[in-house]
Amino acid sequence: MEYKPIKKVISGNYAAAYAARDARVEVVAAYPITPQTSIIEKISEFLANGEVENLQYVPVESEHSAMAACIGASAAGARAFTATSAQGLALMHEMLHWASGARLPVVMVNVNRAMAPPWSVWDDQTDSLAQRDTGWMQFYAENNQEVYDGVIMAFKVAETVNLPAMIVESAFILSHTYDIVEMIPQELVDEFLPPRKPLYTLTDFDNPIAVGALGTPADYYEFRYKIEKSMEEAREVIHKVGKEFGERFGRDYSQMIELYRTEDADFVFMGLGSLMGTVKQAVDVLRSEGYKVGAAKVRWFRPFPKEELYELAKNVEGIAVLDRNFSFGQEGILFNEAKGVLYNTDAHPLIKNYIVGLGGRDFTVSDVKKIAENMKGIIEAKKLDREVEWYHLKR
Amino acid sequence: MEIPENVKKRLSLPFEENFYAGHTACQGCGAALGLRYVLKAYGKKAIFTIPACCSTIIAGPWPYSAFNAPLFHTAFETTGAVISGIEAALKAKGYKVKGEDGIMVIGWAGDGGTADIGLQALSGFLERGHDGLYIMYDNEAYMNTGIQRSSSTPYGAWTTNTPGGKKHFLERRHKKKVIDIVIAHKIPYAATASVAFPEDFMKKLKKAQKIPGPSFIQLFAPCPTGWRSPTDKSIEIARLAVQTAYFPLFEYENGKYKINMPSTKKEPKPIEEFLKLQGRFKYMSKDDIEVLQKWVLHEWEELKKKAEVFG
Amino acid sequence: MNTLFGEGKSKAKKIAFKSVEEYPEAPISLGATLSNFTGDWRTFMPVVDDAKCVKCYICWKFCPEPAIFIREDGYVGIDYDYCKGCGICANECPTKAITMVKEEK
Incomplete structure (x- = not known):
């Protein structure tokens, strides 16, 4: 049929x-x-x-x-x-x-x-x-x-x-x-x-x-x-x-991490679920503005795609992990996992955690762009400004 | 293995054994005896679900089983829900459930797992009308964890968390009438039974098989370890529980109550006869015994009225 | 011969695995508890006096193990491999045909 x-x-x-x-x-x-x-x-x-x-x-x-x-x-x-x-x-x-x-x-x-x-x-x-x-x-x-x-x-x-x-x-x-x-x-x-x-x-x-x-x-x-x-x-x-x-x-799901425009990317956004739709859209906009960025959508969180993360991390200078979640007393949960996976490898890109969208707070293309700007600065400085950022926090 | 036919005919219970020796119940355990009876009643064609309770241990550690029937171990509060799921699966797959040659889906849980933590799931099972049987074996406390009181523990009982002392009394609350809560669901069949009256229990198990919809049996099952009673007195104590009307045997069938006491006509024996064989009651004062006696007779009168009016 | 479990008893054996590969995928049982001889829990052992036995089988009925079997001649026997010595049989026997005797081990 x-x-x-x-x-x-x-x-x-x-x-x-x-x-x-x-x-x-x-x-x-x-x-x-x-x-x-x-x-x-x-x-x-x-x-x-x-x-x-x-x-x-x-x-x-x-x-x-x-x-x-x-x-x-x-x-x-x-x-x-x-x-x-x-x-x-x-x-x-x-x-x-x-x-x-x-x-x-x-x-x-x-x-x-x-x-x-x-x-x-x-x-x-x-x-x-x-x-x-x-x-x-x-x-x-x-x-x-x-x-x-x-x-x-x-x-x-x-x-x-x-x-x-x-x-x-x-x-x-x-x-x-x-x-x-x-x-x-x-x-x-x-x-x-x-x-x-x-x-x-x-x-x-x-x-x-x-x-x-x-x-x-x-x-x-x-x-x-x-x-x-x-x-x-x-x-x-x-x-x-x-x-x-x-x-x-016709829809291939063979990869546990879906990579979007990550070839030649300086840094990538990594996250889970629907927010990665917004990120992909932002990547297109950023690319048109000259940013060399991509998106890494983690499809399967368990079992964790260790190998695929390593392959990705080897080839980028930075990873912005977007966590719409938090483990109190520590950091975003995906961020925590990613760091853990990379520790015993030779891939150590600059990796920063952005806590976004908790409790349904809007997370839009312009937010991704702001994060991109921040990440660009980090990569130029070759050092993190801070490890975990509560991105939307009213200050 | 066979025995002479003329001997078999004289047995008041089925000869077939589907409960294996080598199980790890304490000496004189009423729950183990109850399991033996249930496994006799239904042969192998019964699927058991057992939550956290003494029977988890009685049934044997992995890789052994004391059951010659399928058994699913589950979490404390889930018996009612798991048997609902098993029944649904059997129906989806086209199996006959309940009835003469149908599969019996049985939940076997202690009083803590039924009257306390499992009450919600039990209510759901009863209310939704699943074709299954829930048996609460009642040894009147959390025995497996070391004799803590449950809502089914009677007034005046010693347990490890109602130890009695200068300031604090023993168990102060009367036994929760779980069977009344069950009957409030207006299910087709509910009954009490006792390990001291296995023929009566067997009849009730057969009825539970025949009558469609949810059935519930509360089985009185002495625990020598927790009741501080001699191991050889388990049956005697269970018999006295019935004879003193502390644990009357009755059925609720399609809205009608029927008392199945061997001695409905006679006055109940004094409660002391039941109490004196058990160390757990030895700290009760005369006044305490009076309080319990009054409660027992009040409940007994209420049951007799129900049987009279709705018999 | 124990008529309760027939060959089940002689077939039952202890199961232990040396390698993880031998384990089943799920924790499902692989044998009966019949290989577990609980007779060594016993302090007092029931002894049946056939002369007093009236073959009522009340002891058989109330044994929680079960460890009381019916012999071919219709009298009862006790499987001491399983009997834990609770004494219910002796307590319930209407003719006092069963006595509990302190066991020397």
């Missing part, structure tokens, strides 16, 4: 819902939270209209239970999906560890939203990045198309390495903003993403198993290593799956 995309103008949240439908998810357990709700509303519509077969929707009483129910469903062999945001994700935290520890390939969309207090419903990456150590893979979408593609790819990657995956999109900037999304006809999704083959099953009554019993100090350690080994393997799987996706549907 020839690939003819189905084009629709939809929000990021609807893109997530359509992708879950097209991935033929079998169990959805979710709890409402702004700005995630329209994902679940759309899935409920699919059910109400009879657009999905064999889908069980469990309207649980909390996010903690949403993840717990997905874990139960996944352990029983189903393809399970949920979506949440901020406070909901934080409430799930315990069960995020459970999903990876039990090696269950649950896929979840998290809409990045700032953690309270003060209350906020706007974009901020701290909620998902705070789940860094839970054994979940994390993919940050730049636009609605990447939300759709990401969910479908995530199932394939997750079910190959038997680890859960989180697709992350920005509150409102993607979740509620309409854009053209090319959706893939069902038969072609089915070819790309065959039914799940579980690592184990709870329904083999002749050979029953107990999952997750007490692991003594003599054995726990090895199971942790197994998770890490699968995370390492995931890098290769992501590369292959992303490449196959590109060959089938």
Whole structure:
């Protein structure tokens, strides 16, 4: 069958819902939270209209239970999906560890939203990045198309390495903003993403198993290593799956860091998610003004693209890491990771952290231009003015 | 392994064992006995979910299992949610759940995991009407963590965080009536049961299998370690709990109450008979015993009224 | 012969791995607890007097291990490899056919 995309103008949240439908998810357990709700509303519509077969929707009483129910469903062999945001994700935290520890390939969309207090419903990456150590893979979408593609790819990657995956999109900037999304006809999704083959099953009554019993100090350690080994393997799987996706549907995701106009760049902007759309636009403007700059969009935060970052860092004089997140008592989280990766290498460009857009503060092309100016000065001086800059701070 | 047919016929419980010895329950454990009964009732065709509790340990450390049935270990507060997810998955995949030849989806949680930290997920499971069975084995405290009080601990009990002293009394609150909270969800089937009456428990397990929708059984399961009672007295204590009406056996089925006491007609025995076998009650004064006795009889009268009016 | 678990008992074995490669990918069980002989927890051992036994099987019914099996002749036997010596059987026996005896080890 020839690939003819189905084009629709939809929000990021609807893109997530359509992708879950097209991935033929079998169990959805979710709890409402702004700005995630329209994902679940759309899935409920699919059910109400009879657009999905064999889908069980469990309207649980909390996010903690949403993840717990997905874990139960996944352990029983189903393809399970949920979506949440901020406070909901934080409430799930315990069960995020459970999903990876039990090696269950649950896929979840998290809409990045700032953690309270003060209350906020706007974009901020701290909620998902705070789940860094839970054994979940994390993919940050730049636009609605990447939300759709990401969910479908995530199932394939997750079910190959038997680890859960989180697709992350920005509150409102993607979740509620309409854009053209090319959706893939069902038969072609089915070819790309065959039914799940579980690592184990709870329904083999002749050979029953107990999952997750007490692991003594003599054995726990090895199971942790197994998770890490699968995370390492995931890098290769992501590369292959992303490449196959590109060959089938024209959008290549083989690179864990998407490079934009970085050849011959003096310095690059690095960041996650939707803000990199703004950065790319700014790069075009800056290039036209004579700046030799590029953008490095980190698609997968876990597993972290170490090799790709090293290759990039070798060839630039500076990296401006734009963090829409913060780890209190330290610095931006992506910045922290990047420095850590480069320390034991011979690539040591000037690397500066800009804290931007927390809690949905506007971050525009002109902001990127100002940062470019600052970075230019740093590179000329061959030294940082300061390591971490709270860029928008009212002074 | 077979035994003579005429012997098999005389057994009051199924012969088949799906609970393996070598498990690591304490001596005289009521919870272990309860598990043995449940695994007898459903054979292998049951999927168990167990949260943090004594049974996590009883079921055996990795790589062993005391269950000849599938078992998923989960976090403390999640039993209701996990069994909801398992049921949903089985349905999505076209399996028959509950009913004569259906798969039983069972949550097996302690009183802390049910009455306290797991109450929300339990409520969700009941309210959404999943085809599953939730069994709360009630040993009246957090035993696995070292005998701390739960909301299911009775008035006057010693626990490690109600130790009693010059200024502070023992457990001051009466036992939470979890079964009443469950019944408030108007589910089709809820019951209490006791390890001292396994035939009655077995009947209830069979009913829970037959009746569609969520079922709930609160199983009284003595804990010699936490109750400071002799290990050989577990059944005797459980029997006395019923005979004193401290833990009456009853069913709530489609809106109707039915008391299943071996001795409904007789007056309940004095509560002291239940208390005196257990070290956890030894610090209670005469007045304390009076307070508990009054509460027990009040609750018993209330239950009898319910059975009378809604029987 | 223990009629509770048949060959399950003789087949059960201790499982231990030397290399990470031998471990399963997920923490799933690989065998029964039957290889764990809990009999050494015991202080008092139940001894059955067949002469007093009326074959009511109440002891069999209430054993939490279970470690009480039914012999071919219809009397009960105790699997001392598993019996932890809780004494429920002796306490519940209506004819006092089971006595708890201090064990010399």
